[in-house]
Each structure stands twice: as structure tokens, then as C-alpha cells.
Amino acid sequence: MSKSNPTDRLYSKDHEWVKDNGDGTAVVGITDYAQEMLTDIVFVELPPVGKKLAQGEPMAVVESVKSVSDVYAPVTGEIIAVNKTLEETPELINQDAFGEGWIAKLNLENVAELKSLLNAADYDALIKEEKH
């Protein structure tokens, strides 16, 4: 069973989460549901710090034993930090997708974009639908 989706952040339809730090920056990762679908993450390719990404652009790559999946930037911004620990221990995403398994931190370029994302309840409904 997936862990419940925390209400302190927003979600994309592509199963990324964004946590607004309230200081113009946000942390991004993939959801617990996403890691459960991928299973056994064995490799993560992180974006370079300083890279500017538009909302919906490929930001990182997450590979399981079987598959390669893009992680998309859920909001427009510039990468200001990445979770280097994932290079050695990509399974952190499986273990703690909403915490230790965060992927990148970015400067929010357009706060209005956050409105296009889902809240936890809407995201719950989305994955419930996908499971059927």
C-alpha cells in the first residue's frame, strides 16, 4: 500500500510532488505511488545545478531494473540544488519518496503555476482512478 499523500505539498498528473518553501524556492520529487509503480529504482540521473527548466520539461531520469522514466519539472524554475545522495543510493526514493528521496530544489519562476497543480485530495482521486 502506498503511503498517504502529504497535504503540505502539491502534485502533478505525472506523479511529481512540489513543496513550496514559501521563500521563492520549492523542493521536487516523485510520489510514493510513482515509486511503487516503478519499483526497485537502481539509477537516478540528476540535472546540473543552474539548469533552467520550463514546466513539463524533462528534469531527471529514474531507472528501475526494467524501465527508464523521465521526471518532469512540475513548475518552471532554475535548479539550485540536487539530492546527490541518490547517485549512490537511488533506492532512497523507494524507501522515502516524500522525504529523503527528494530529487531537486529549484527557484520558482512563476508562482502562479502552482495553481495548475493538484492538492493531495485531488491527487488521491487521480491515482485511485489509475488503479482501476
Next chain:
Amino acid sequence: MKKTPLYEKHVDLKAKIIDFGGWAMPVQYTSVIDEHNTTRAQATLFDICHMGEIEVKGPQALNLLQVALTRDISGQKTGQVRLSTLLNDKGGIIDDLTVYKIAEDFYMLVTNATPRESDFQRISSILDNKKFDCKLLDISDKTGKLDLQGPCAEAILQSMTDADLKSIRFYSFVESKVAGIPALISRSGYTGEDGFEIYAAAGKIGVIWDKLMTSGTANGLKPAGLGARDTLRLEAGMMLNGQDIMEDISPLEVPYSWLVDWKKDFAGKAALMTIRDYGIQKKLVGLVMTGRGIARHGYKVMSGSREIGEVTSGTFSPTLNKAIGLAFVDIEFAAPDTEISIAIRDTVSPAIVVKLPFYKRQRQ
């Protein structure tokens, strides 16, 4: 999609189901890595009912197979299994299949799922042409197959059969019963571990599955899907038909030259001799990533800025804890220890050519 007789069991076990060549097959039940590691340490059970079985029966069954297959099986004894390739007229591999000698005039061919019909047509046309006294029968739909693989496989299966499993050598089989169901038990598999391939009537294979799952639990038995089957076979350096081997590839370009017996005549030999005499241009090799990233099917192989080949299979190896793969490379780069690189998305990452297999089990 076609379903095996065990499909409902996979659904009940909450397996993730994928389309594998038109078959609805379980790719994983819990996690590929867990199922992989369980196979190496204890045992797992695979539904392999999608594979094909063709009977060759009659006084000249051997004559037909000697002409159809590249391998000389004249020395094969009843109760033995042999691997062979079946070629088209261009010397390309239609299938790599196993030959079970059940009696002097009775063989069973076990084919891959996808080329099953091509195999049947190819051998039928050879039979029509040569008019040997024997018959071909595709028994795939009424035949079920389970693979029980791993170091605990023998202990698990022994409690359910009167056959003396210890006396069955690798690539040999007996006809016996499993859980009271008539079955053919073969010591073989596609994982690089000890284990058995079990054949029984499609309508009864579920009984064997259930009994194995129940009685095997004490020995750590778990069901495993095609995901683990793929990582296991790749570690063992085994090729996957349709992915590493294709109809435009000859046995000389992949590690299957040993399946070709030049002293006899076989279908596709003339073309294969031309390929041999002309010299092969590319070869399938093993590779290990020395840099970051995982080589995947379809990625380009590079030497500097020159493109020298393509990856056919690639994964992260759970046993070796590194990224491994198979790739076709231009012949001058095929020697072990050759440094190559793999184009992964927008970068290139170094890799090295290695001898196969990647993994070899410790034999007792």
C-alpha cells in the same frame, strides 16, 4: 491477448501483467530484485506456458531433425535435452530451441513463444520437401510448462514426485508424476541456477502450480515474473529470442557457433557457409558499464565519436550490483577488455567488453 492456464492465479497474486508477444504475462509479483535474489538464494516458480511445444513422431523423426537443425543430434540419447538453432535459407536464426528425445522415434521441440508458428512452418516445409516418414504436431495449446528455479528447487520438487531427482543430470529429463499429475521433468532452465522445467497437460498445470506454491513456502519459494527471468538470464549470459537474436542474425554472429555442426547438411547451411567464408562483420558481446548509467536496448555503442554498434539487452544486475548488457559491435571491437562507450541520452558513458557469462553459479 492470449492467456495461459494460470492467468487467474497471477491476477489473484496481484501480479503486474504485461503484453509479451501477444501474451498477457506476469512481469512481477512483488519486485524484480526480490524475485531475482530469491531465485539465486532459494527458489522461484515461473509460468512459462506461453512457450511452444512441437512433437516429431515417426521412424524418420531423427532424419527430419538432422536436416532441419544445425546441431548434430545423432548422438543424443533418450532422456537427454539438446539446444539447437533453426535457420532460414539466409542462415539467419528463426529460433533457438531445445530438443527432447523421448524415444527413438519420438522427439519434442520446445520453442520460444513468438517464433512457434514460424518454426512449425519451416520444419513442415522441410518435411514436405524431403518426404520423411514422420509427423509434426503442435501441442503447445494443450501443454503447460512451469520453471522451478533455484538452489532449493530439487528439495521442493522431490517432496511431490517419485522420480529420483538427484539422478537427473543437467539437460536430462524423466517422465514421471508431479503431485499425481503425469509430467515431464527436465533439469534445465533459463536463469543460470539449478532447477527444473516441468511439462504437463495445460488443464492440469494449475494443480502442480498450487501444490508447489503450498509445499514450497517452507523452502522460501515465491512466484517470479518475466522481469526477474530477464535479469537472471542476462546475468547468465543467455540471449533472448527477438531481442538479441533476430532472423537476420546468424549463429556465427552470436555465441551460438557451437550449435553448428558443419559435418552434416542442414537447412540454411549454404548461406551460412558464405557468411563464414566472407567473415562476420559484427559480433554480440557482453559489456559492463564502467561509468555511470545503464545500457539499454537500442542504445548506440561508440568508440570515440565513431558509432560501432547497438545494445540489444541491458539492465542493472542485482547479483553483481553493476550495469551489464549485450551488444552487437563491429568485429574489431569484440575482444574482451576492449574499451567502448555507450550513448545514454545526451552523454556517453564508458563500458568494457567482457567474456560471457556475467554470472556463474557455484557448483557443488
